[in-house]
Amino acid sequence: MAAGHPTVTRDSYVPRLSFRQTVGTGFLALCMAGTMVGIVFLAVLLTDVWRDGVGFLRWEFLEAFPSRFPERAGFQSALWGSLWLIATTAMLAFPIGVGAAIYLEEYAPRNFVTRAIQINISNLAGVPSIVFGLLGLQIFVRGTIGIGPSVGGGFGRSIIAGGATMALLILPIVIVAAQEAIKAVPPSLREASYGVGATRWQTVWHHVLPQAFPGILTGTILALSRAIGETAPLIMIGALTFVAFRPEDLLDPFTVMPIQIYNWVSRPQADFHDLAATGIIVLLFVLLSMNALAVFLRQWTGRRYGR
Amino acid sequence: MVGDTERTATQSGAGAGTATAGVTFQPQASEDDAPASPPAVEIRNVSLWYGSQQALGNVSLDIPRNRVTALIGPSGCGKSTLLRCMNRMNDLIDGVRIEGEVFIDGEDIYGAEVDPSDVRRVVGMVFQRPNPFPKSIYDNVAFGARINGYKGDMDGLVEESLRRAALWDEVKDDLKKSGLALSGGQQQRLCIARAIAVNPEIVLMDEPCSALDPIATQRIEDLMQDLASDYTIVVVTHNMQQAARVSHRTAFMLAGDDLVGRLIEFEDTDRIFLNPGDERTEQYITGRFG
């Protein structure tokens, strides 16, 4: 037909389309099967944990303290320890994280230092959590950097040491989430505020933050839900595995849910394994509730601000 | 955006020397040697919906073989949508529904048995922004031929395609270089070479010069004229001067208050620009709207 190339005709091409479409369908099937791997695994995991753990799942489990006897052992100290720890972590990570995000988005000059801080934040997010545990052990528990005198002796193996360690661990996540939320605030809003003579801080405080707040909150809750499942750094700073009391003070020793679970898993008796599964059910319930809250906030505010 | 393009093109037209009141005309094939052969594309009663919003209303037209046909009209008149009906690119958008028929060589490309990929092999396309693959120049041109099982000499095909796209002399020494390293105008010619390397019958061009400077635009326009001897070319353009310069026939489209694009007039280009049959066409080409 078209005589574009004297030597090239329609017959020069053998498209074999039906074969290619069959290959494509096979590939699609492969992709769908691969996608199912993660989902099926999640389903199996949740079912397995439920089957193992439902036997001990009753009110007494939440009220009792750890015990040598599986049927009398409970989660109370771990549950309260986790609550104390998360509250402490939130109290430290939220203001510092939001402050850092405001600085980076609204205040920081575009220079080498700012770029270095930003790169540093993304690198910190990739540091293994156990390394944060070593940092917490030295600085917060023992009050030392390894040489020279201990500075004030540290906080010992206390909730405040654990909370501070966790706060540093999730800080990069909080900062990045808050930055995203602040970035999403339209510049016109800032211009309007500056236009009526507001200072930078007034603009941030009265206009930018209220708009960005839902996004910041969602990000922070997700970061905290990461902290509530973390185990390794708390083992490093010496959170105890056998605590038969509720913490009442920031300087009290403590345990948390995942550490209690780890303690039960690492015992040889099968009963304790089931107890671990019961603990996992409670932990996952708390986690999924937090995730649901975050999703709810995102949806709800999405409607409100028309984003 | 629209204004800019038109202004640029006017200037380039003026530079070429034959400007008449901002519109440049070049001698075109007149009605006398209009082809007797059957039309390359027959569009019959095509309507199209994006979700619940109708975008094309009952368009019918015959695209003449081995000629340049221009689709013009203001933004949102459905000219690009109509163009994409001719190679079923609209199928790729979720929620699109099409009614009517499009015949190529007497075959309805929306027929139940027809594979859209096969349609697109016969109907090539060049896009608004040059979009070479992040591959070498050679691989860009060879891509479609490989996909479609080309049996001949690949080097020869690449060379021939690049020659046809008037790019060979500029790139023959570095075919291994990335297509992205070329200038905008060269990239667009590379995209034309890529399109003709699968030996299509029809080449659709969706505002191919809108991202190019006047000199690059001039080269693409020259190329369209050359290619018309071997291919049927349909070009969507914002730019009336361009339509006047390169096309043999022009379709003017317009969307009413209901946002449904309709064909207003389809005539020889000279006629459309000198003596339009419809009042709205005249208003558009004299710049009173759009």
Place this chain on the structure above:
Amino acid sequence: MAAESAATGGPQSALFQRRRGRQLFEQAIGWVLFLCAAVTVLTTVGIVLILVIEGLQFFGDVSPWEFFTGTKWTPLYTNQAFGVLPLIGGTLMVAIGAAFISVPVGSVTAIYLSEFASPNVRAVLKPILEILAGIPTVVYGYFALTAVTPFIGNFAEPTIFNAASAMVVVGIMTIPMVSSLSDDALHAVPQDLRDAAYAVGSTRFEVTTRVVYPAALSGVIASYILAASRAVGETMAVTIAAGSTPNLTWNPLESIQTMTAFIVQVSLGDTPHGTIEFRTIFAVALTLFVMTLVMNVIAARVTARFREVYD
């Protein structure tokens, strides 16, 4: 507030009031916010200082040569040997094994999500994958020990603690990382390129595998590296499932010990601070830190190159 008192108390210029107090307040705020951002830098400095100081003291007693080339790791026994290779070997075996799961599965998941799934399907699948990513690692450890190992027992004879079960769960837990980062990379490929490929008659399979995936390749590779880095730093699942036997082996059915698991083992014991035994964890942690840092930096470089092409 400070600003107001300054406004009323300051010298009354005709038109522009000099609000010294307000300016000072603004400056102070700026500094406080800067300090917040500086906390992240101090964290990094703290980590490096602690690891290096304790690590140097360790290397005062044990030569780096012995540490990095020795094939026996028995720092807690009377007959001490400080060859870290068994720990590195165990760590790499788990990370590589996990990659055999997370890379293919995560890649096809990303391709499905980005190129095939309808928006509705995406809206369901993405949160499920986020849940998979949010499951605490101690839960994965539990599952490896109580479900995966018995399952492997159907085909082979693993020891109670074995590397294979850890590989499986670490592989699964890093799937969401590969799939979501790869999905981002695939999504960032301009629609233009897909259109161009379709326009020469490609099928969706060809568009995906011959144009989109290669165009996103550097972003995709970065996701693999980051997932591997995460696997190297993973702690609880490997501690619970893989055991605590430093063992330079390639047999995944045996018990091994990773670097992270060793650190946990020491800190759970009663090893006194300031001893060489305790300092081993800083030397091991320093090694771990450098390994993950290098991987993360490479991933960031690769991603940056990808952005240059399309921005």
